[in-house]
Amino acid sequence: QPEVGKPTRTCYSLPGHDFTYGMYLQRRDGGVAEAIGHWDSVKVKPHVRVMPRDFVTMGRMAVGEGCTTAREFALYYKFKDLRCKDEGILRYGCKIPPGMTFGRPARPSTPFFDLMQHRYKELWMESQRARTVVQHVVKKKVGILQQCLPLLDVRGNRTTFLRAHPLPRKEESFWHPQRFEKVWTPH
Numbered sequence: 582q583p584e585v586g587k588p589t590r591t592c593y594s595l596p597g598h599d600f601t602y603g604m605y606l607q608r609r610d611g612g613v614a615e616a617i618g619h620w621d622s623v624k625v626k627p628h629v630r631v632m633p634r635d636f637v638t639m640g641r642m643a644v645g646e647g648c649t650t651a652r653e654f655a656l657y658y659k660f661k662d663l664r665c666k667d668e669g670i671l672r673y674g675c676k677i678p679p680g681m682t683f684g685r686p687a688r689p690s691t692p693f694f695d696l697m698q699h700r701y702k703e704l705w706m707e708s709q710r711a712r713t714v715v716q717h718v719v720k721k722k723v724g725i726l727q728q729c730l731p732l733l734d735v736r737g738n739r740t741t742f743l744r745a746h747p748l749p750r751k752e753e754s755f756w757h758p759q760r761f762e763k764v765w766t767p768h
Contacts, residue, residue: 632664639663 636658643657695701737745 630667632667634658635663635665 639658639661640654642661642663643654646657648654648657
């Protein structure tokens, strides 16, 4: 029976002050001194990485040996077990090759002397002059060729004729059934 005027208790009674929660490990629990003085170190096991089989190279070599059927290829694959080469230089436990640097190389500095003397503008102007000379030479060659074409009596094909005389565009007409042609519209 609950006490008069008080709600029923919904929790269990807790143990006394001398009770310790958790599990006591006698061999490891040495306090702060043992934690600082004796670190648990994990020894790294050598990681042997098995690379996948290189079927492209094995197939190429099998064709070179004269294999033609699937059974011959399967027997050749059992006989020759080639693995892909490990292209990753930096794997866990591997040594870094000497002289290797990480990151992107620095951009070469712009020569200040070239900026002061407008060297880049001069290079651009030279390229533009060379471009106009080439365009002029090409125009001359095309002009000479067009003058020589009537003399050579070269016949044009359908494509050249259609380029010179394009076909007229057809006007788009929407087709309607006959019954919709005469529709009464009130005025």
